[in-house]
Amino acid sequence: MLDLNHGSGATYGAQRQATAVVEAVNAAIDAALLTRHRAEPPRRYVSTSGLGRPCLRQIQFDTLNVPKDEGRDFEPATLRIFEAGHRGEDVVADWIRAAGFDLRTHRSDGRQFGFSALDGRFRGHIDGCLVAGPVGIAYPALWENKALGAASWKDVVKRGVVLSKPVYAAQIALYQAYLELPHPALFTALNRDTWELHAELVPFDAALAQRMSDRAVTVVRANDHQELLPRVARERSSVVCRGGRAGDHWHPSCAWIDRCWRLAP
Template sequence: MIDLNHGSGCIYGQDAPRPPIATAVSSAIDAALTARNRAERPRTYLRIRGLADPGCPDLLFHPDLPDFDTRRGWPGLIALPRLVDGTRAQGIHRTFLLDDASAKAPAGKKMLGSVADAAVRLFAMPADGHLGIAEGIETALASNALFGTAVWAALSADGLARFQWPTGTTRITIYADAGDAGRQAAATLSDRLNRADIPNEIVVPLNGDDFNDDLMRGARAADYRPEISADEPVGIETSTTVAVPAPGDPDALIAAAEALTNPPELAALSSLLGRLALARLDP
C-alpha cells in the first residue's frame, strides 16, 4: 500500500504540491502497465459485479493507484478515453476501490486531465457499425453482457450528450442512466443522431436502478423495451402532441417546454432539447 504521508517510498510528501497533470497521467499509466499481472483486486471488483474483463487495451488495472486527496493508494481501474479520430485524450478516468475490491473506495471516481469529447472504447468498433454508448464503465460492461452490443463509456452525462460517433457508425443504442440527468443526456444525444439521420434507440434500466443491478438480478435482453425505437426515428411530427417550434423562436420554445408532461416523454424532450441548444438557450 502506498502511503502518501509517510515513508521514504511515498509518492507525494505531505507538504509537496500536486504533480503536473501530464506527469501524474503518465506515471499512473506506466505503473498500471508494469503491474498488470499483479493487479488482481480490480478484476475481482468486476467479477463481484458480474462483469468480465473485456481485455481492452484502454482499460488498465492498477494494484495501488495513488490518490492525492486521501493521501494513499487504492486498487483501481484506469480508463484511457479516445477522441473521435481514435487518438488518445490527454486525460484519464480513475476508479478507486476498497482494499478488498468489494466496492468503490471513498476516493470514488475521478478524472485527471481533460477527457472532453472522448469515450472509452471498451470494445472494438463492430463491422456492422452498430455501436452502444453508456455513461459509466460498469454500465457499459453490463449493457454488453445483457445485449451483446459493443458499448463504449462516455464517462458522464455531459459526455454522453456530447458523444462524437466515429465514421462508419450506422446505428446507436443509448443505454441511459436512471434519473433526470441521465434521461436528459440520452434524449439530447438521440436528437443529435436524428438530425444526422442515424437510427437510434434509448434503453433504460428496469425498476429505476442501473444496468449492472439488472444484470446481477438476472435480467435478460427480452425484459427491456426501447423507449425510442431505432426502427421509428423520432421526428417533430410524431414524437409528441406538443408542437416544437423552430429554434429561431425562443419564446415559442420556452412555451413548448412549459407544456411538456411531468415526467416528460423522452421523444418530446429529445426534440426540444436539440432545438433549445440551437437557439443557445439553457434547458
C-alpha cells in the first residue's frame, strides 16, 4: 500500500525538488566544462581541422587566438558535443580493433600521430592509421572518425563525406599528403543519437591537398607580416558570417562577425 505520510518520498512538491536537483547538477557540470575549456593553452598554429572553411580571415582570427565577440565563445552545450565526439572516437576505435583491424592511434610515448610544417606553425594530428585488417582495403590507410548528429550523419550517408562535409574532406586530404598515406582513407561517422556507424573509403585528392596546403602558407605569411586577410563575404548577412545553409552546406555562425565587419574588407 502506498505510504503518503510525510517523509515517505511521495509528497507534494517532490517534482519541483527533482527539477531543482537536475538544474543544480547541470549548472555545476557546465561551470566545470567552461573552467576546463578556458584553462586550455591557446593554439598558436594553423590546424588542419578548420583549414577547409571558406573564409581565410576567420581561419586567421582562429590561428591568432583573436578574442571572440561577446557572447560568441563556446557554450557548455557545444563543449558537451565536443566531449561526446572525443568519447565516440574511442568507442569506434575499440570496435575497429575488436573486429580484427590493426589500428594505431598513438605513439609509444602516448602522443597522437601527426605532422608539423612551416616551423611548427602548421600542424595536424590524425585519429589513427590502419596497418592491417580483415577487410580487403589497401594498407596502410588513414583512419578519420567524426561523431555527428542524426541529420548531419544521414546527409553524410546519403552523399558521402566529400560532398557533405568539404571541411572534413580537406582535413583527410592533408593528412594523406603530409603523412604519406596515399591509399584511400577509411572515414567513419558515428551517429550520436543511434550509435549507428557509417564507413566509406576516401580516395586521395592531391589537388585538394595542395590547395589547402597553399592556404596554410597564405595564413602563416599574413600572420608573419601582420597583414589582415580579406573576408570571403561581401555582406554581413552572408551565411558564412551569420550561419545557415547555403546550397548543400551548413555554415556555423562566425565567432568574430562583429569584429570583422568593423575592420577593412
